[in-house]
Amino acid sequence: MRDDTAYTDADDDGGDDGEVWSDVLATQDLVALDGVVPKGGGPSVHDRIGGVSLGRPLAYALEDPGCRRASADRDREFLVCFPFDLEELPDGRHYEQVTLIIDLAEGLYALSLDPAPGTVAADGTEISVFGLGRQRLRWTFRAPGRGGVLRPDGRWAQAVVRMPASSTAVTGRISLSATTVQPVLGGTLLRRAAETRCETPFRMRAADMWTAVTPLARPGTLPAAWALAPYEYEMPKSDEWEPDDEEMPPGFRRLCLAVDIEKYSTRDNANMVWLQRVLLRTLRTACERAGVVWERCGRQAQGDGYLLVLEPGVEEARVVPGLLAALTAGLAAANARASATKSVAGKESSGRKPGSVRMRASLHQGIVHEADSGYAGSAVVALFRVLDSGPVRRILAESPDYDLVTAFSDTLYQDLVDTGYEGLSAVGFEKVEIEIAAKNFAAIAWVRAMRSVAEG
Template sequence: MTALEPREMTVRRWSAGGTRVRPVTTAAVGRPVLDVDGNGRVRMVVRVELGDLLPRWRHTALFLRVGLDDNRIRPVDLWCDAGVPVAVSGLGDRTFGWFLGGFNDRALDVRRFTATAALDVPDGVDVLAVRVRLDASLTGPLLPVVPLRRIRHARVERPWVFTEPLPADRRAPVGRPVRTVPSTTPTVRLCLAADVENYRRFRNPEAARAQERFRELLSMARELAGVDESAVRVENAGDGQFAVLPTGLDETAVIPGLVAGLGTALRRANADLNDHARLRIRVALHRGTIGAVPNGWVGTAAIAVHRMLDSAPLRRALATTPRADLALIVPDSLYRDVIAHGYGDLIPESFHPATVDQPEKGFTEPAWIHVPER
């Protein structure tokens, strides 16, 4: 049995004074154990053990993510021995993971578990290099005034990094081909679409600078949310951007991080600008099964996120709030799954219901809009 490497898990809180980090527990991950299954695939087993929590704190969800350094290696099957409901994501992708628990405040009775991936490894690859991250959703003591538990997100700040030699003989039995999943296989992903309000006011040199600031602030917001920017698929179009985030993200951490990160990035981008140059942006988030094709992406989420970005309620929300630089819209599904539960520092009451209704395009969807004043 491999030795375990412990790490602190910390909770981050964003405020006007900066980010505060508080250790709440520990987690330990063992070096991956590798062997070959009956189909000639490499089977990777990762062992995880959780430390003690602070008094009256408890786990409600866990998310174990693995990133492969070599994009020629692909997972074709994932499973987990935990004794609780488990969902997997990222089949066929270089980043994949296991989600234990659910989007609620029910206690997760897990102290240790093993996660297994069957990997398709082509000839000529002799080493497996992986980065392992663990995130957790936690609830603390009951609030003194109302009987509610605040859901917090804890993460390991520094990933576990392992480099292991692969088994030398990976030949599959004759007549049993290895199943592979192409990287373009449709998977559930978060999508982000954004544009700049009143972009036409800029002359060409101003527009070029505005585009650069716009791209930089969106990239910064994703990085502040803990998203690996190198794994984001971005399509830029002047005053707009469409981004498909990588698979295997913990939405209970990424969505609060994006909301806070967009505000921080906008404040930095606009810090030394006058009212004419100041960027005010609209942003839409959506989630769904989408896949890459030669001319872009296919899937209802890729369409819906643009419909919401171009919606009258979102445009009106920003136009009628002159002290705001951001208007964010999310579908009802994301609101109910993540925002309504107050993950991170999200305040559900700061989101207001709206209906995106575009009958000429056959599109109607309930949504929620957030307009934070600067």
């Protein structure tokens, strides 16, 4: 059922010679693995039980500002995003689990994977990941809890891929498998496993890729999601390799900021690209205005969100209000530009523009470890639990005139806001209780809708 066809550097996947460009790379049937043997014998028949639309991969060239040699003389790195949408299932059926598999061509391998291993999405989807430092990458999305439903649309995965100097394109093959569930008589569930009929090849020429808006920092200041660099050539190749013998990375008390874009998965591809650009530019500018050195912070991209682990020793009473003021100003400016652009194009409409960006933010402090594929520690877990919680989402939804809603952990609120530091008035904060029984998590947070001073 597998097609071993793969692109070579001489191949082209469209876009030239007058061919119409499409955001869709391919549509594939999902065929059941439990085939039926026809009467009278013969090969098994595998029926179609669903489908998937594979988006054309998006790629950005990542340039190291400290290296000016020609690309032909050195390895290069690319951020590659793989979007896909599953077909809606009829008759009460739904997806319970989906696995996206990317087989990179010989010589290519992943320096980072996003979503990262152990990620829990805002809707409760649990994501397991495999392939760091390898050619074969795999993301498995599991429905939350027992009997949960996996949302079929707006799925994506991305990786930072290293390409050898001898190559001119990022190439590989995409396949997908899924488990569907259907209720039957008696309250039981019928599970069926399926996979795409064949692997879909893709090819992206390095010469055609966009350059990332912001170049990567030097390896010494890379985020933990890219922490593979110091030992990437020393990783054992055996499948029996056990990492448990490695020394525990040190833990330091750090101030953490996490942000997430509202309704990101409902946007089209072009809007997602724009939103990620706004997110990164706004964060970098906010750090600059607040006196935070970007290169000294731990950074972990989340696609529609971002984790910033501030350097030790920052003056929190000054930095926190500076960051929040700059974030709200940056969002207001981005939305004003988007609104002006749409008005000039004659596409203005009532209410907020479809291209506008609103965010949730969460602040917390605690012990953080720099692990192999992301930042680890109960403080980071609590930070994202609060960020993705129902009360924080509710307050943003109930504040249509505000671009940012910020949640402080209870301890940070008591340290900064409740003591009356300048720029951190307690006015407007709402105390909320957050409880996620399935995760055995409970916390108190203080939430406030915010906008820039220029907006009034």
